[in-house]
Amino acid sequence: MSQHIEPDAVCGASGPCALHGRSQGAIAVLCPSDLKPTGSKKDDLSGVPVVGMPSPSANSVRPGVSYFHKTHIIGDKFSGDPVAENLFAGHSRMNLSGMKRCERKMIKQLEAGNSVLYSGQLSYADPSDQRPDAIQMKAFTKAGPLFNARVQNNDQWQQTC
Template sequence: MGLAPVVQPSEISNEAGALEFKFNPWHDTENGQFTFKGQGQRFAGGGGSFGGGGASGGWSKPKAPKPKNDGGNFRGGEPGGDQASRSWDGAKPTTPPTKPLAKPLAKPIEVRTKIVRTTVPKVLETPVERPLPTTRKISAGGYDFEVDEQDRTVRASGQLRLQPDQPRSRDAQTNAGKPNREQNDHGGHFIAREFGGPEISYNHFAQNARFNLSEYRVIENKWKKALKAGKRVTVDIQADYTGNSRRPDWIFVFSNIGGIDEIRRMPNKK
């Protein structure tokens, strides 16, 4: 296979001739020379030294070597063995030493959690009625209207009644809220004509078309249904303006339907 032939120890030679590497434990007791197995006396091997300076010196008893303090246990050759055997137990630890734990802090770290309580203003579900400016009262069609110094209706109130098929005042509807009327505004009624609301200008305001046909219409239909059911319905409608504008920004509706109060705050926009 391409490997060099194995050379037996007896075949190794030097300039002086062949060297005997085999160990023969048998000695002739008379002349001290090696002999064959079973003849002479057997001497134990295992690391002993041949003493006396020659063949007649015989074998000296081997001394046990001193164990080295290398962290392991030393075991020398045992008498009667063919060779001395040495093994080191524990010379090199198989398990790496455990890394020492970090030195504990002299004083534990104190962790504090601060709870911040934020005060959130409570949202009023119902509007607070603000004091009205100096007004004058105008009564028409069984309802009362309060008008401020700028001749703007700030309040319309009364007990509703069903009075269908009433004509409308086109002029009052067209001029409601001018000059602050917006392009998508209708000339809306504080109290609808079907409830007997008068045709006077004070019963009109510039009302967003979407608001007029949706939110405001929903509450008017509720009043109509209650009246048809024979319930008593009273209303108090208030308008809130910004600055000198003649177009209200908010409409507050306080109503009592069959003894149950309801309050609504509605913006005058889509």
């Protein structure tokens, strides 16, 4: 099935969704104006409940370093909403390696003035799991597919995208 961005697509249009309290995924048309400037303040997620997040004491590797992040499906750097439907308990290495590599590709497109159609869909190995086992990240520009990558939610550094 071919994916493309319609010329009249609405920038920033997104739809994070949840089922039984767990995030499921989101889709957005990202426009250059959605990209936060480098050095912008990150979202304050301290008051946002995220299913599957361990307690602060159980989540600490050492002061300032945690095993799990409140991970955005539509990233903070793309003005993704800091709401429970757009967040999941993602292993820090998933967030800082596999997802980050894909996000860098979208950043380059947005900095070049191109819009990006992005989809992030979470998968759960078991219906009762509180943490997803992976996220399927897909992105398209007017020129065609940018990436289609499955990023595992584990403690391994990942090379994706």
